[in-house]
Amino acid sequence: MTTGSSTTTGDTPLFDAESQFGTFFDDPRWALALIRATVLEAAHPQVGAALADNSAFVAHPWRRLRNTFLSMRRMFDADPAVREREAARLNRLHARMSGSDARGRAYDAMDRATRAWVVATLFEGAVTMCRLGGQPLDQNTMERMYAEYRAFLAALDGDAGELPEDVNDFWRYFDRVVEDELENTEAVRIILYRLFDHLPAPALLAGAPTLWAAGRAVVGPLLGAITVASLPEPYRRRAGLPEMPGAPTLMQGAYFAAGLTRFLPEGWINAETIIEALFLSPDSDDPRARTVTVLHARMKRASALLRLLTPLGDDTDPDPANATGEGRRSAKEFFHQVLDQTGDGHLDWPDLAAMARELATRLDLDEPEETRLYDAFAAWWRELQAALDTDGDGRVSADEYAAAVPSLAGPALIRVAEVLFDATDKDGSGAIDADEHRTLFRTAFHRDLATTHSTYGRSAFVGDFLSFMSGRRTNTPYDPLLADA
Numbered sequence: 001m002t003t004g005s006s007t008t009t010g011d012t013p014l015f016d017a018e019s020q021f022g023t024f025f026d027d028p029r030w031a032l033a034l035i036r037a038t039v040l041e042a043a044h045p046q047v048g049a050a051l052a053d054n055s056a057f058v059a060h061p062w063r064r065l066r067n068t069f070l071s072m073r074r075m076f077d078a079d080p081a082v083r084e085r086e087a088a089r090l091n092r093l094h095a096r097m098s099g100s101d102a103r104g105r106a107y108d109a110m111d112r113a114t115r116a117w118v119v120a121t122l123f124e125g126a127v128t129m130c131r132l133g134g135q136p137l138d139q140n141t142m143e144r145m146y147a148e149y150r151a152f153l154a155a156l157d158g159d160a161g162e163l164p165e166d167v168n169d170f171w172r173y174f175d176r177v178v179e180d181e182l183e184n185t186e187a188v189r190i191i192l193y194r195l196f197d198h199l200p201a202p203a204l205l206a207g208a209p210t211l212w213a214a215g216r217a218v219v220g221p222l223l224g225a226i227t228v229a230s231l232p233e234p235y236r237r238r239a240g241l242p243e244m245p246g247a248p249t250l251m252q253g254a255y256f257a258a259g260l261t262r263f264l265p266e267g268w269i270n271a272e273t274i275i276e277a278l279f280l281s282p283d284s285d286d287p288r289a290r291t292v293t294v295l296h297a298r299m300k301r302a303s304a305l306l307r308l309l310t311p312l313g314d315d316t317d318p319d320p321a322n323a324t325g326e327g328r329r330s331a332k333e334f335f336h337q338v339l340d341q342t343g344d345g346h347l348d349w350p351d352l353a354a355m356a357r358e359l360a361t362r363l364d365l366d367e368p369e370e371t372r373l374y375d376a377f378a379a380w381w382r383e384l385q386a387a388l389d390t391d392g393d394g395r396v397s398a399d400e401y402a403a404a405v406p407s408l409a410g411p412a413l414i415r416v417a418e419v420l421f422d423a424t425d426k427d428g429s430g431a432i433d434a435d436e437h438r439t440l441f442r443t444a445f446h447r448d449l450a451t452t453h454s455t456y457g458r459s460a461f462v463g464d465f466l467s468f469m470s471g472r473r474t475n476t477p478y479d480p481l482l483a484d485a
Helices: 020-024 029-042 045-054 061-075 080-095 112-132 139-157 167-180 186-195 209-230 233-239 247-263 271-278 289-309 331-339 349-363 369-388 398-404 411-424 434-441 458-471 479-483
Strands: 098-100 106-108 455-457
Touching: 020 112, 020 139, 029 045, 029 112, 029 186, 029 209, 029 247, 045 098, 045 106, 045 112, 045 186, 045 349, 061 080, 061 139, 061 271, 061 349, 080 139, 112 139, 112 167, 112 247, 139 167, 167 233, 186 209, 209 247, 331 398, 331 479, 349 369, 349 411, 349 434, 349 479, 369 398, 369 411, 411 434, 411 458, 434 479, 455 458
Parallel strands: none
Antiparallel strands: 098 106
8 A cells, every 4th residue: 555655556656547546537427426525525624614715616616627627637647747746736725725614713725634534535436436336346446546545645745644544444534534523514505505506607508598597407406416315324414414305316327327438439538628628618719619619509599499488587698798788797797707706795815816826727837926926916905905895894895896996907906917927928028929828818819919920918918907807898818717617
């Protein structure tokens, strides 16, 4: 078994092309197992508090899914340099998350026991998804996979000792945490009873809100019921989670049906391709965008027909972002779609930190560029707080924002734009070329972009960023970066 930071089991290297993690990576059952694991993580008081205070998973769940997917891919990469770089990035990210929950209990995202629980839920989720899918793991396979997850934990903090060394002891550890430490936290309630009911559409389906709402109205409750039924019975009982009649049978059927896809030809299901497709927009320069454009057109027609037959409420407006005309959002729309990154109805530091985190992730920044970007956003938050927090409660409400802000383009926001430009301009040429532009925005230059000799200058970049953040323009490269789900 793995100990310390070792990455071998006997004479077999971990994280190679034949790793157990790699074997299951494209398995559709992961979609169900990852939701289940996230609920078990959120049920831990420390993780739940950190999620509720800092995570953008409510307002931007698809972004969170993509970033989690990419991070896990890197952490199980065969190249140790890739794993070490991603571990350093995750450690910097988590080091910025600490505070107190609603009961005054301190939480720290760098707490080793808590991080061990997160890894434990991923391993247990993989074992459970195989069992429920009619493909239980044999002892040798389970031991090898457990060694991989302990090595994953070791790569994060240099010590796998927070998890038992033997997989048989792991199950006693897991049962103890479930029995003694897990709670019905606010984060759990959000995931089970809010997120599924109000899940925003990914970019691929954003053009058909009625169609999305109709599908969500059916699938959302089913996902919630399947997830609750798959949770450990002692936790369901202690947390008072209601179980829908027939849910265990539904849960077994869902896992079993997803497990049947293992009989498809190799390569037919590629998780990375599917996730990237969810984020494609019709104006992307990705070759797959043509297919997306055709799909958008067909979904809009289907959505229009469905809207005529079964009106589903105000959230199905075909394009609420343009409700004020001329490609502009109202102040409250801008507040909820862009500024309130955590989806809690208020603007405070975690919202701006989430913006900085997304930009740093997209640009794959290392130190000190990452810290420089966070510092610029922190200065902007202080400027916003001083100007907008009229009741002195340490945060800004949508009403305070709408009433007090004709423009956000103060000196601190200008500094944010300048720091972001410098981070994007990797070669320090003083202009953003086509490749650097694509790294940040995942698309090529648009014809309406102020470019000179196929480059994007500092003043044009800063002006466009300020126009987006203060003028509330829509249909800019920043929409899929900061506004999309």
